[in-house]
Amino acid sequence: MAFYFISIVLLGFIAVYALMAVWAERKISAWIQDRVGPVVTGKYGLLQTFADIFKMLQKEDITPTLADKKLFLAAPILVFTAVFMGFATIPFSPTYISSSINIGIFYLLAIVSIEVLGILMAGWASNNKYALLGSIRSIAQIISYEIPAALAILAVIMLFQTLNLQEICMQQGILSKQKIYFFGFWEVSKIGGFFAWTIFQAPHLFIAFIIYFIASLAECNRTPFDIPEAESELVAGFHVEYTGFKFGALFLAEYAMMFLVSMIAAVLFFGGWNTPLPNLASFALADYTTGTYWGIVWILLKALSLVLLQVWIRWTFPRYRMDQLMTLCWKVLIPLSFVLVLFSGIWKLFILN
Amino acid sequence: MIKLVFYLFAFLAIAAALYAVSTKQIIRSVFAMFACFFAISGLLVFAQSDFIAIAHLMIYVGGILVVMVFGIMLSQKASLSNVVLQKKSISLHQYLALLACIALFVILMYFFNLYAPNTPIHYVGSDIQILGIALLTKYLLPFELVSLLLLAAFIFTAMVTRKNKI
Structure with missing residues (x-):
């Protein structure tokens, strides 16, 4: 029973989060561009996206005459299901994880590749040249950027020697059974806090985080890698023909995907549900702020801050060109992430032993 | 359920x-x-x-x-x-393909019955560790050979798709 309850709560949370994220994105973009953004509906325009979604649900559901009707219907379902399936292995607190399987992160990488197929289905079934071009670009981009993302993750899991996300979280805080070293020289197993996070456990892991973050932006089709849906050249890319609820589902999947990759980044690099407050001298802050409810608060705060960073980047950087995008991936990020994997092996063998 | x-x-x-x-x-x-x-x-x-x-x-x-x-x-x-x-009727090569499929199925079932363990298999826990150790000790040579094959395919593809021949 608890399983069904939690999955429904999670679905509700993602829906509300997506609405608030759209509002936040509009507000932040307005502030960056020196505008005010939505102000009319509700206090600070808070109800704007709720109004938008009710309008969207009432819209006529149009299927193009020449579209492949079954695939056109199946695509948004497949895309959203794939993203939502990813949340199954994310640990929310020391005591709560939906499925504590020992292949957690590997499962997540496989789930992302299912989403690719859904995008392709949407683009092809629409029978529209813009949609098809958008989905081809999207796939080329997502498949390419999966490699540096996977290698950056590999650099991290080589140090932890487990694929289980709950165990990865455990090894970054005061609940760890192994000894944790701050940059390899200062033992912080009992101090915890941000000293024990992955990015502070070895000097090269911050670069691994940057590579993962760039790759995750590309996997979410966010600016500066939003060429699949580039408004100024492809209208809207793979979801140009979608209306009403189906468009809503695709939009929800996009924001859920942003949240999912931020959750993975929070778990792998920023200690997951571990507190940022360390035990220093007589202030045992880490002991106080570790627990089921604190865990949920910390991981959500970390993930939402990373989503905020994604939004910030969207309104700051211009779009990449296709060849620049591929050059960045294949000639910069992949060699760099291979070096990081090698460095992880050296660190594990010679520094931590 | x-x-x-x-x-x-x-x-x-x-x-x-x-x-x-x-x-x-x-x-x-x-x-x-x-x-x-x-x-x-x-x-x-x-x-x-x-x-x-x-x-x-x-x-x-x-x-x-x-x-x-x-x-x-x-x-x-x-x-x-x-x-x-093109044709509604089934031609000769389709019959041959069907025959090959049935033959393959029979051979597979035969060997499956021959080597299938009689006792039920028990789950032994974390299988990735066992798998990793087995791949890098007992099956190291096939593992390395497969990776070499993949590398060869990779280099070949890069060679074929090059515009400027070396």
């Missing part, structure tokens, strides 16, 4: 595979193959080999299927529209 899910996956795998070979639209058959692969990886979870299940999903859905879709999209438009079947 669990038995129901198992039969659902089994039904989905067979139905999707049959649809994939019988449909006239190539792109639909690719998506039916996706459903088939997905159901097979579900069945692998029932066989208590979850790592193989996810690896199956990753390799077939994330790799092979996407490459197939790319091939279809980049090929000529005639192949995207409905493929017209």
Whole structure:
């Protein structure tokens, strides 16, 4: 029973989060561009996206005459299901994880590749040249950027020697059974806090985080890698023909995907549900702020801050060109992430032993 | 409940595979193959080999299927529209193919019965550690040979697709 309850709560949370994220994105973009953004509906325009979604649900559901009707219907379902399936292995607190399987992160990488197929289905079934071009670009981009993302993750899991996300979280805080070293020289197993996070456990892991973050932006089709849906050249890319609820589902999947990759980044690099407050001298802050409810608060705060960073980047950087995008991936990020994997092996063998 | 899910996956795998070979639209058959692969990886979870299940999903859905879709999209438009079947009657080579399929099935079932253990297999826990150690000790040579083969294929592809010949 608890399983069904939690999955429904999670679905509700993602829906509300997506609405608030759209509002936040509009507000932040307005502030960056020196505008005010939505102000009319509700206090600070808070109800704007709720109004938008009710309008969207009432819209006529149009299927193009020449579209492949079954695939056109199946695509948004497949895309959203794939993203939502990813949340199954994310640990929310020391005591709560939906499925504590020992292949957690590997499962997540496989789930992302299912989403690719859904995008392709949407683009092809629409029978529209813009949609098809958008989905081809999207796939080329997502498949390419999966490699540096996977290698950056590999650099991290080589140090932890487990694929289980709950165990990865455990090894970054005061609940760890192994000894944790701050940059390899200062033992912080009992101090915890941000000293024990992955990015502070070895000097090269911050670069691994940057590579993962760039790759995750590309996997979410966010600016500066939003060429699949580039408004100024492809209208809207793979979801140009979608209306009403189906468009809503695709939009929800996009924001859920942003949240999912931020959750993975929070778990792998920023200690997951571990507190940022360390035990220093007589202030045992880490002991106080570790627990089921604190865990949920910390991981959500970390993930939402990373989503905020994604939004910030969207309104700051211009779009990449296709060849620049591929050059960045294949000639910069992949060699760099291979070096990081090698460095992880050296660190594990010679520094931590 | 669990038995129901198992039969659902089994039904989905067979139905999707049959649809994939019988449909006239190539792109639909690719998506039916996706459903088939997905159901097979579900069945692998029932066989208590979850790592193989996810690896199956990753390799077939994330790799092979996407490459197939790319091939279809980049090929000529005639192949995207409905493929017209030339003949209604079954020709000789189709009979031969059917015969080969049945022969393969019989051989597989024979060896499966020959080597299948009589006692039920028990789940021993974290299978990735066992798998990793086995791959890097007992099966190191085949593992390295396969990776060498993949590297050769990789270099060959890069050579073939180069515009300026070296």
